Amino acid sequence: MEDLGVGELVYRASQLLLYPTLVLLVLGFLHTMWHLGESVLDAWTLRHSRKPLAARQLKDIGLDDGDCLASSLCAVAHSRRQHPQVRRFAAMLLEELDQGPRNTLAARIDHLVGQIEAALARDVNRVRVYVRLGPCLGLVGTLLPLGPGLMALNEGDLGRLSSQLVVAFSTTVVGLLIGGISYVIAVARAHTADLVAADVELVSGLVSTLLGLQSAGGPAALRPMEGEEVPA
Numbered sequence: 679m680e681d682l683g684v685g686e687l688v689y690r691a692s693q694l695l696l697y698p699t700l701v702l703l704v705l706g707f708l709h710t711m712w713h714l715g716e717s718v719l720d721a722w723t724l725r726h727s728r729k730p731l732a733a734r735q736l737k738d739i740g741l742d743d744g745d746c747l748a749s750s751l752c753a754v755a756h757s758r759r760q761h762p763q764v765r766r767f768a769a770m771l772l773e774e775l776d777q778g779p780r781n782t783l784a785a786r787i788d789h790l791v792g793q794i795e796a797a798l799a800r801d802v803n804r805v806r807v808y809v810r811l812g813p814c815l816g817l818v819g820t821l822l823p824l825g826p827g828l829m830a831l832n833e834g835d836l837g838r839l840s841s842q843l844v845v846a847f848s849t850t851v852v853g854l855l856i857g858g859i860s861y862v863i864a865v866a867r868a869h870t871a872d873l874v875a876a877d878v879e880l881v882s883g884l885v886s887t888l889l890g891l892q893s894a895g896g897p898a899a900l901r902p903m904e905g906e907e908v909p910a
Contacts, residue, residue: 689825696822703815703852706808710856713805717863723761724870732759736877739884747885761874767794787882794878798871805867808860816853820846
């Protein structure tokens, strides 16, 4: 009974973590591959959105003959040349222009910008967590099989020892691979997020300026929307 002390209890408990760790490593690797595929698609989309025609479309947002922004924003919202988050922002902006009081439009536009930037940050953080988690799981998966391996060495069971070492080294490689790939993806997504955020802020600034929602230290002088009369 002396052998079944605290050390034996800790050893037994640690061995229960081996298979959950292996499952998490496999799921993490598959998730990383999924993120890699998404990053390739984002790179392809970003390549199109960086072309002069796509940039010109955003810069040419303006009022039509009826002093309305709907046509310009609708073109951006349905343009395949723009990043999906830019299209989403344009669609949300169209809804906000038709809803709510006019004097709160500037605050609602800022809120939409914050929502898009939060979504971009969430996409980056979903990958960034694997930069630390992957090597951590790999280290745990390396250390856990060493206990049974040392016991097998003590008993002279070289076959069992070799199998435990294979598991230990394999988990190290997979964990480091997850961390390395996730780091590259996180850097690429952070760069993409910065470019998309700049486009969103450009659209927001143009809309606010065209509608007269920006002012320097005083109440905004609002431009009348379509069908709206200017108060005397």
